[in-house]
Amino acid sequence: MFDIEQYGSTTNDIKKNRQPCRNPRPGRVMLPDAPFRAPSQDTPMKVTMLIHEAPEDVAARTDPARAAAYWGAWKAYADALGATGMVQGGAGLQGPETATLVRGAAVLDGPYSETREQLGGYFTLEVPDLETAKVWAARCPAAALGTIELRPHLVMMG
Known part of the structure; x- marks a missing residue:
């Protein structure tokens, strides 16, 4: 499961802490500009x-x-x-x-x-x-x- 605390809350935090990419062309991997949010227990x-x-x-x-x-x-x-x-x-x-x-x-x-x-x-x-x-x-x-x-x-x- 994705752990937001492990990677940070913004795209820049994620870029700094990400694991090595398995994609043979990692330059083509794009991260969105918006930060990730963990799903809430209260919402579907x-x-x-x-x-x-x-x-x-x-x-x-x-x-x-x-x-x-x-x-x-x-x-x-x-x-x-x-x-x-x-x-x-x-x-x-x-x-x-x-x-x-x-x-x-x-x-x-x-x-x-x-x-x-x-x-x-x-x-x-x-x-x-x-x-x-x-x-x-x-x-x-x-x-x-x-x-x-x-x-x-x-x-x-x-």
Whole structure:
């Protein structure tokens, strides 16, 4: 967990105390001008739920034999999650064959289907705590065979 006391409260404090960067081009790493703020226990936190699915599960979206079950599970989950009022946004993503990657000056077009799992979509949630997000991640249809990654949003002051 990010400890604001360890690194200071301003960008300059963070720059002075940061660990060595693993990025091969550290000159391209930019720190925001606003200081960081640790999440408060009294306010909800924002979390993005990244949904990683196996290629065969992504293929179920358009497979006539499996599409009804796939979309039925997702509709039930999205409806239940939406009823909580925690959903701030989200989307299902097209397959990796539509992807474009930008690395430095290079632009690489898909497909990238050789990966074990594909980013199938995401939800942005406002939850009272990380435990609530974990409960909903475990209920996600993709959790049975894929991976659900929860990433708390960075909170900035100012």
